[in-house]
Amino acid sequence: MKLDRINIKTGIGIVSLILAFIVPVILGINQYLLTVLIITLVFIIYSSAWNLLALSGQASLGHAAFFGIGGYVSAIITNSLGLPPIVAIFVGGFFAAFIGILIGFTCIRMREWFLAMVTFGFAIIAHTITTELPWLTGGWDGIPAKRLISVTITNYIMYEYYIMLLIAVAVVVIIYQLTKSRMGLALEAIRENELEAKVMGINVTKYKLMAFAVSAFFTGIAGALEIHHFGYITPEVYGMDISFWPIIYSISGGLFTIGGPILGTIVITFIWEILRTFGLMYERFILIGVILILIVIFLPRGLVSIPEKIKRSHP
Amino acid sequence: MIMLEIKGLNVAYDKVQVLWDVSFNINEGEIVTLLGSNGAGKSTTVKTIQGLLKSRSGSIRFMDKSIGGLPAYKVVAAGISLVPEGREIFPKMSVLENLILGAYVPRARAKDLRDESLDWVFKLFPKLEERKKQLAGTMSGGEQQMLAIARALMSKPKLLMLDEPSLGLAPVLVLQVFDIIKKLNEEGVTILLVEQNVHHALGLSDRAYVLEKGRTILEGKGFELLSDKYVKEAYLGM
Numbered sequence: 001m002k003l004d005r006i007n008i009k010t011g012i013g014i015v016s017l018i019l020a021f022i023v024p025v026i027l028g029i030n031q032y033l034l035t036v037l038i039i040t041l042v043f044i045i046y047s048s049a050w051n052l053l054a055l056s057g058q059a060s061l062g063h064a065a066f067f068g069i070g071g072y073v074s075a076i077i078t079n080s081l082g083l084p085p086i087v088a089i090f091v092g093g094f095f096a097a098f099i100g101i102l103i104g105f106t107c108i109r110m111r112e113w114f115l116a117m118v119t120f121g122f123a124i125i126a127h128t129i130t131t132e133l134p135w136l137t138g139g140w141d142g143i144p145a146k147r148l149i150s151v152t153i154t155n156y157i158m159y160e161y162y163i164m165l166l167i168a169v170a171v172v173v174i175i176y177q178l179t180k181s182r183m184g185l186a187l188e189a190i191r192e193n194e195l196e197a198k199v200m201g202i203n204v205t206k207y208k209l210m211a212f213a214v215s216a217f218f219t220g221i222a223g224a225l226e227i228h229h230f231g232y233i234t235p236e237v238y239g240m241d242i243s244f245w246p247i248i249y250s251i252s253g254g255l256f257t258i259g260g261p262i263l264g265t266i267v268i269t270f271i272w273e274i275l276r277t278f279g280l281m282y283e284r285f286i287l288i289g290v291i292l293i294l295i296v297i298f299l300p301r302g303l304v305s306i307p308e309k310i311k312r313s314h315p
Numbered sequence: 316m317i318m319l320e321i322k323g324l325n326v327a328y329d330k331v332q333v334l335w336d337v338s339f340n341i342n343e344g345e346i347v348t349l350l351g352s353n354g355a356g357k358s359t360t361v362k363t364i365q366g367l368l369k370s371r372s373g374s375i376r377f378m379d380k381s382i383g384g385l386p387a388y389k390v391v392a393a394g395i396s397l398v399p400e401g402r403e404i405f406p407k408m409s410v411l412e413n414l415i416l417g418a419y420v421p422r423a424r425a426k427d428l429r430d431e432s433l434d435w436v437f438k439l440f441p442k443l444e445e446r447k448k449q450l451a452g453t454m455s456g457g458e459q460q461m462l463a464i465a466r467a468l469m470s471k472p473k474l475l476m477l478d479e480p481s482l483g484l485a486p487v488l489v490l491q492v493f494d495i496i497k498k499l500n501e502e503g504v505t506i507l508l509v510e511q512n513v514h515h516a517l518g519l520s521d522r523a524y525v526l527e528k529g530r531t532i533l534e535g536k537g538f539e540l541l542s543d544k545y546v547k548e549a550y551l552g553m
Contacts (some may be wrong), residue, residue: 043406182419189416192405197368199399201420201470 008307009259012270020165022160032159034297035229040269041164043245044225045171047253047261049218050246051176055184055256056211057191061116063219064242065103066096070220071227071237078228085148086163089224091275093217100216104209111138111194120243127238142234145227161263165224171218176258178214187211188256248288252295254302263303317363318343318505319395319474324373326356326363333359335529337373341474346496346506348516350538350550353525357509358400360526361476364507365397366390377474383526393419396472400479402459402510404466406452410443413462417469429469435463439495457488464495468504475499476507479517493519513550517541 010253020037025034050063074092078085103122106114130137137143148163149156158254161251178184186207189197198204227233246261268288275284319341326334334356341347349357349382362368364375377382382390405413414436418429437444440461446454452460460480467475478497481489493515500506510516517523520537525546533545540546 090318115455182424185416186419189405190406192407193403195367195399196403198387198403199365199397199403199417200416201388202416203386205386205389213402 002039013174013259017169024161029155029158031157035160036269037225038157038161038164038229038275040265041161042222043227043249043265043269044221044262045225045244046219047265048172048175048258049215049222051250051257051261052178052218053119053211053215054250056178056187056208057111057194058208058211059112059116060119060215060243061247061248062119062121062239062243063215063246064185064240065108065119065123065126066100066216066219067226067242068130068233068235068237069099070096070192070223071145071233072130074142074224074226075227075233076136077296079143085146085224085228089221089228092219093222093312096220096223097213097217100212101209104212107212108205108208123238123240123243130235130238135234140235142232142236144232145230147231148225148228160229163227167221168224170209171221172258172262173219179258183207183210191211195216248292250302252292252302254304257302257304259304260302267303316343317341320374320376321360321364322374322376324375324475325371326359326364327370327371330332330470332348332371333529334363334370337529337531339507339524339531339534341507343505344500344503345521346508347521348468348508348520349514349526350510350513350523350525350540352511352549354528355526356490356529357526359476359529361370361397361478361507361509364390364476365395368441370520388420389469391472392422394422394471394473396467396470396475398463398475398477398480399450400461402456402481404451404459404462406450406519408451409448410451410454410462411447413466414443414447414469417539423470428471430468436468439468439498440465443446456483457491458491460488461483461495464492468499472504474505474507476509478509479511480508481510481512489515509540513546514541 023037024034046067050060053060070092074085074094077083077091078088103119107118110118131139149159153159179246186197186202189200189202190204190207194204223237227237249264250261251267252268253262254260269290272284272288275287295302317340321340323330324334324337336358349360359368365369366385366389370383373383374381377395378394379410382393405416414433418424418432423429423432442458443465444464451459455461464477464480480492482522486491489512496506496508507536508516508520516517517537517540523535523540524531525533525539533540533543536545
């Protein structure tokens with residue numbers, strides 16, 4: 001029984017991957033649709049990275065800090081050093097990871113709410129520092145960022161989409177491999193019972209910091225990808241909504257799973273966009289809130305648990 | 316040969332000192348019991364040895380090497396394993412995953428070594444093999460305690476420390492736990508036992524130390540302490 005469940009899941013994964021690759025072929029180069037898909041991919045990377053940190057029992061309420069730092073560093077070095085964005089995004093990721101380790105150090109002995117509040121405060125600090133350094137960051141106005149693919153190239157949006165898709169697939173595969181490795185087992189043990197994890201001989205400090213670094217790295221890359229898609233960056237990248245989206249996506253999709261953040265991001269983003277086409281600009285916040293509450297009450301293990309739930313009610 | 320040597324150990328939680336100049340030692344192959352009432356500092360002692368707490372002063376030597384101040388994962392790697400009080404397991408993981416985590420240290424993690432350890436603990440606890448796919452949290456209290464002991468064994472410890480392994484178990488299970496401890500000792504594992512179940516523990520032990528208010532106040536052979544006037548009055552209610 002366990003085997004066929006795995007097969008169903010891999011099957012769904014492969015089919016959706018193929019779909020993702022042929023979307024531009026079937027639907028043509030639709031600027032609006034591809035833009036939505038690109039943002040969806042950015043947030044799949046971002047949510048998967050947030051979820052990896054959550055897997056170690058560390059819930060961050062301020063991940064926008066890493067998202068923004070990755071974006072700003074990448075924008076600044078492409079502007080000043082002339083590096084191509086595709087290289088700069090990794091520099092942004094590394095810088096975010098470095099900051100992530102520093103934050104991780106302050107969080108090692110903290111748990112749950114205390115940790116969440118520290119990360120929350122950190123996003124505010126990152127925002128303030130950015131607006132106070134106008135010569136570097138452009139202050140409140142922000143700075144332009146080179147496009148990932150120059151807009152003068154025909155069908156640039158399609159190339160952009162495929163680059164994002166490849167990076168997203170790579171990130172998800174890497175995170176999947178990490179969770180299946182010894183590190184994944186250690187992170188899970190730390191989340192379940194930190195004292196016990198220590199007694200098992202797990203270097204808790206090292207793994208918590210590694211989770212912070214890897215999560216911040218991919219979050220930084222996601223942030224850099226987003227701003228190189230939009231072509232500019234402003235301090236809005238540190239917004240509270242940016243911190244909360246990956247949490248909303250991961251919880252609605254299924255915490256601590258690989259598919260959860262992916263599914264959650266896709267489903268919620270599409271509901272969000274559909275609501276907009278109906279002209280519900282502000283009402284959609286209420287509707288998304290209601291959907292979230294319903295998911296948490298009726299599907300505490302997220303959308304990924306639907307197949308199991310159906311199976312259990314129709315054996 | 317002395318395996319573990321504790322000298323002048325002082326430990327405090329912030330400003331409250333709980334261990335005062337605690338000294339004792341364990342020879343290779345022995346079963347040694349730490350006795351004492353609630354709050355005497357028994358758990359603090361084993362946690363400090365394991366590296367979960369830092370001592371203010373004093374020395375801890377294991378196999379002729381100082382291990383005082385080392386982080387827990389290095390102490391486990393050196394060959395000391397603790398079964399903490401209260402059957403702390405990973406409830407949402409399967410029995411097998413719990414055991415695999417027990418073999419996390421470099422010394423025990425190689426696949427063939429791990430399979431060997433699994434065979435060993437399954438022989439000691441046949442119930443665990445039947446239940447290896449079950450979530451650990453869904454087992455009974457006694458089975459969870461067996462799992463906690465089995466998991467500590469997966470790191471192939473030279474010294475196994477058990478913190479109140481009989482706490483909250485039904486009398487028949489208590490006997491089983493003590494049987495297992497005896498069997499492990501016969502297979503060459505040195506044992507430090509923290510117990511309130513004085514009668515059983517002393518009957519099993521080669522030697523015992525009595526802790527009171529954070530100080531070692533008595534030392535003796537297990538059966539000698541059983542007939543000691545002070546121990547009788549304080550712990551056996553006679």
